[in-house]
Amino acid sequence: MLEIHEWSGEGFEPLVFAEGWQAALLNWEPLFDRRNLDEIERHNHSDEVFVLLRGRAVLFTRPDGGALAAVEMGAGLIYNVPAGVWHNIVATRDVSFLIVENRDTHLHDTEIRPIADDELSQLDRQLPAWAQA
Numbered sequence: 013m014l015e016i017h018e019w020s021g022e023g024f025e026p027l028v029f030a031e032g033w034q035a036a037l038l039n040w041e042p043l044f045d046r047r048n049l050d051e052i053e054r055h056n057h058s059d060e061v062f063v064l065l066r067g068r069a070v071l072f073t074r075p076d077g078g079a080l081a082a083v084e085m086g087a088g089l090i091y092n093v094p095a096g097v098w099h100n101i102v103a104t105r106d107v108s109f110l111i112v113e114n115r116d117t118h119l120h121d122t123e124i125r126p127i128a129d130d131e132l133s134q135l136d137r138q139l140p141a142w143a144q145a
Contacts, residue, residue, distance in 0.1 A: 016045070029115055036111040036118075040067070046143055049135075052098045052127045058114035062091040067107030070143050072135055074098040080131050082138035094096040100127070102135075102143045 017027035019037040028035040042048045052074070062071060064085040070080035075097050085091060093099045101107075114121065136144070 014091055024118060026116075026118065032115055034113060034115045034117070036113075037065075038062075038109040038111050040103060040105050040107045044069075044101055044107065046102050046136075046139065049100065049102060049132070050127060051124050052100045052131065053124045054098045054120055055113065055117050055121045056096055057121045058117045058121065059095050060093045060099075060117070061095070061110075061112040062093070063088065063110040063112075064091075065108040065110055066144055067104045068142060069101050069107050069109070070139055071101055072099065072138070074131060080134040080138075082135055098125075102139060104142070111125035 015028070017037075019027060019039065022039055023034055023041040024038045025038040026034045036041040043051070062085070064087045066087065069085045070082050071085050071091055071093075072080055073093060074080040083091075101109075
């Protein structure tokens, strides 16, 4: 047996659920535009794996007590955000990611807070020209 899943809608859609983990597709949503960026999130009990499938994206992270760091993502590479690390994305409208994380993380283990002005300033200094607000 073979399951084939796709998602062409906006945002996050979990598609495969297995014992303890899930795989989802994440497509562009307005929050990924730097002009709309107003929050940052973390998962306290799950790492979150991002694989850029298409488009351009910057994944930024900030561990508690640490400096914000941004990396322009490459397609087909695996980026793992460890549990407890604040993170978010700035991306182009054609972006799509594969996400792998603990099962139902988006329902039970997602903490969201407003992104601080100093974090936005740190991010803006690291963003490539295509991602600038």
